[in-house]
Every structure is written in structure tokens, then in C-alpha cells.
Amino acid sequence: MKIQNIHVFDGQNVLEGLYDVFIQNHRISKICVHDPASGGCEEEILDAAGRWLLPGLIDLHVHLTWNGKEDPAADITHSTREENMLETVSNALKYLKHGITSVRDLGSPDDAALHVGKAIEKGQIAGPRIFATGMSLIMTGGHDPFHGLSVDGPWEALKGVRTQVKKGAKVIKISATGGVYGRESGESVDDTELRQEEVDMIIDEAHRRKVPVTAHAIGEKGIRACLAAGIDCIEHGHFIQPDMARQMAEQNTALVPTLYVYRNLAQNPDIPAYARKKSLEVVQQHSKAANCACREGVLIGTGSDAGSPNTPHPSLLEEILAMEQAGFSRIDVLRAATSNAAKILGMNGKLGTVSEDAFADLLIIDGNPAEDLQALKVPYAVIADGRLYYSINQN
Numbered sequence: 321m322k323i324q325n326i327h328v329f330d331g332q333n334v335l336e337g338l339y340d341v342f343i344q345n346h347r348i349s350k351i352c353v354h355d356p357a358s359g360g361c362e363e364e365i366l367d368a369a370g371r372w373l374l375p376g377l378i379d380l381h382v383h384l385t386w387n388g389k390e391d392p393a394a395d396i397t398h399s400t401r402e403e404n405m406l407e408t409v410s411n412a413l414k415y416l417k418h419g420i421t422s423v424r425d426l427g428s429p430d431d432a433a434l435h436v437g438k439a440i441e442k443g444q445i446a447g448p449r450i451f452a453t454g455m456s457l458i459m460t461g462g463h464d465p466f467h468g469l470s471v472d473g474p475w476e477a478l479k480g481v482r483t484q485v486k487k488g489a490k491v492i493k494i495s496a497t498g499g500v501y502g503r504e505s506g507e508s509v510d511d512t513e514l515r516q517e518e519v520d521m522i523i524d525e526a527h528r529r530k531v532p533v534t535a536h537a538i539g540e541k542g543i544r545a546c547l548a549a550g551i552d553c554i555e556h557g558h559f560i561q562p563d564m565a566r567q568m569a570e571q572n573t574a575l576v577p578t579l580y581v582y583r584n585l586a587q588n589p590d591i592p593a594y595a596r597k598k599s600l601e602v603v604q605q606h607s608k609a610a611n612c613a614c615r616e617g618v619l620i621g622t623g624s625d626a627g628s629p630n631t632p633h634p635s636l637l638e639e640i641l642a643m644e645q646a647g648f649s650r651i652d653v654l655r656a657a658t659s660n661a662a663k664i665l666g667m668n669g670k671l672g673t674v675s676e677d678a679f680a681d682l683l684i685i686d687g688n689p690a691e692d693l694q695a696l697k698v699p700y701a702v703i704a705d706g707r708l709y710y711s712i713n714q715n
């Protein structure tokens with residue numbers, strides 16, 4: 321396949337001029353300056369007429385089993401396992417059309433997202449690449465029990481890591497602190513949940529198995545415990561202080577701030593009142609921490625927390641716009657949604673980039689996203705794993 325006559329944002333920068341991009345065997349085989357005289361030979365040609373090509377977008381924080389309505393945790397609790405599995409499949413199917421070609425699922429009951437990810441990998445259904453954790457690791461009574469595997473003490477923590485790795489988890493997710501959405505009482509964002517020795521064991525064992533670890537972490541003490549143990553990524557990170565941001569940059573701990581979902585939780589009257597109240601308490605702090613991390617050079621990726629209350633699948637564009645509104649430059653936001661996110665997935669050079677040998681997960685849009693991020697809203701075409709999945713002309 322050949323995509324011709326197109327501008328390129330390559331995951332890092334907007335390239336000068338127009339290009340022709342060749343795809344073979346799922347990958348980008350060649351990129352060259354557009355040559356109007358060259359034919360396509362036997363290739364399938366997509367003439368982009370000066371549109372914009374960028375890497376398929378990556379959402380690093382989703383919950384495919386949650387439905388994104390007013391109280392998804394209550395909904396899954398009242399549904400059967402089979403119903404939850406179908407919900408997971410139907411939500412996964414919503415992503416590709418919007419140009420989101422990879423997602424990282426950070427918690428699903430019965431490991432539903434892990435199973436759906438495998439079905440997509442086998443080609444049984446067409447969906448985004450899913451980098452799933454399956455069940456997250458939490459203390460007994462900890463944050464997000466709906467998809468949590470309770471581990472108490474270092475040896476259970478070790479067993480938890482091994483259990484999830486055996487099931488095929490691409491990342492281990494832990495609840496390091498309480499959250500705003502979760503349980504109505506008995507949970508606070510300042511609470512440190514897993515103990516230091518449990519966090520240490522989880523990260524040490526996961527790294528022995530070459531699997532990264534990320535943490536739901538809002539309060540300062542909980543984030544510090546994760547950083548001390550050498551965690552790979554922090555989710556949310558509302559109370560990151562400047563010295564912590566410097567530590568993150570030095571030890572390559574990434575941040576997925578998920579700004580949109582907390583603003584939305586704080587403002588929306590339709591979600592559970594306790595969650596709204598707790599969001600309001602932390603939302604001011606949130607953009608301050610994310611900007612501080614950005615200034616200190618922390619690797620930052622986009623994550624929407626889609627599936628959470630009133631946060632439907634997909635909500636990545638909303639997160640992208642929230643980051644811009646919080647003060648991130650457009651080019652930084654675009655990097656966060658492509659090359660940075662791929663690095664956080666351990667897929668540097670393979671995803672999140674328009675470069676030779678990378679997987680051909682690509683998005684074609686009408687305008688320059690570096691000038692207006694809204695250009696991402698309605699894709700002109702989406703190519704997933706080297707195949708044209710969606711084109712506005714055919715749908």
C-alpha cells in the first residue's frame with residue numbers, strides 16, 4: 321500500500337514538505353519525499369491530497385469493562401461475568417474508528433481486557449492493540465476492589481505479580497493510594513494503601529519478569545513510596561512535588577496525568593456525589609503537578625481513564641484538549657499521545673512513530689494537528705496493523 325502526497329507528523333515533529341509512505345507486511349517499509357511523477361505500480365494507492373499523517377493515537381489509561389455511565393462500578397457489580405465480557409468487547413470496538421490504535425487497560429474484572437486483547441491479537445475481532453494488566457494488585461479493602469486482586473504481605477504481592485504475568489499481563493498495576501471514585505467511605509486519596517515492602521516486592525519481581533509497573537497514586541506519601549521502589553509510571557499524580565518530579569525525570573518514571581477525568585468528575589452533577597466532592601478537593605492541584613513534571617523533563621503520556629463515571633469510550637480527544645488547556649504545548653501533547661506513550665508501553669520505535677520499520681498504525685486527518693488539535697476529531701482514514709481499517713469515503 322502507498323499513501324501519497326501527505327504531510328507528516330512523525331511522532332516527534334512536523335516534517336517539512338510532502339511525503340509518500342509505503343506499507344508492507346504490517347509495517348512502514350519506506351518513506352520518501354513525494355514524487356508526483358512516480359506511479360504506484362501494483363500497489364494500492366491512497367492519494368491523501370495534502371492531508372496529514374500521524375502515528376495512531378495511544379490511550380494509556382482505559383477501563384474497557386466500565387461503561388462510562390454515571391456509576392460504572394455499580395453496573396459491573398450488578399452484571400454477570402458474561403455481560404461484563406460483552407461490555408468489554410463492545411467498548412474495545414469503539415476505538416479504531418477514532419484513530420486510537422493502542423490502549424493500555426489498567427484494570428478489568430476477571431481479566432476481561434486481557435482476554436479481549438488476546439482475541440484481537442489472534443485476529444478474531446478487529447480492535448486496537450490492548451496492553452492490559454487484567455486484575456490490578458491492591459491491599460485487602462484497597463482502591464478499586466471491583467477489579468483488584470487482594471495481596472497482603474510481600475509474599476502474596478510476589479504471587480500476585482506472578483499470577484498476572486502468567487495470564488499474559490503486559491503491565492502490572494497497583495493501587496498505591498485511595499481514589500476519588502471507588503468506595504463511598506473508608507477511602508481517601510491521602511491514604512497510602514500497599515505498604516513499602518509490598519510495593520518493593522511487586523516492582524522487584526515484575527522487573528525480574530521484564531514487565532513494567534504502574535500505580536494509581538494521588539497522595540504525596542503513596543507516590544513517594546512508589547518512586548523509592550523504582551516504579552516505571554505514575555497514574556494521576558495530583559500531589560507530585562518539584563523534588564519528586566526531578567526524581568521521576570532522573571530515574572525515568574513516567575507520568576500519565578489523566579487531567580480530563582478529574583475535571584469532569586468535579587463538574588458533573590450526574591456522578592456519585594462523594595466522587596464529585598473528592599474530585600473538587602484535588603483538581604486544582606492536578607494541572608500544577610502535571611506542568612511541574614513537564615518542566616522537569618518527566619516523560620508524559622496521554623490517558624483518559626475512559627470507562628470511569630461519565631467518561632465514555634473513547635475520551636482521548638478530551639484528554640488531549642485538557643492537556644492543552646492546562647498549559648502543555650500542542651507539540652508536547654501530540655508527542656504524549658504518540659511517541660511518549662509508545663515509550664511508556666515499551667514499544668519505542670515500533671508504535672507512536674511514522675518511521676521505517678515501525679508498525680503501520682496510522683491516522684490521516686484533514687488539518688495540521690500542531691496548529692489545531694481539534695483536527696484529530698474526525699479522522700479521514702485509519703490504518704491499523706498495515707490495513708486500511710476506516711476511510712471516511714467508504715463509511
Ligand SMILES: [Zn+2]
Nearest residue numbers: 381383426625
Ligand atoms: Zn483508572
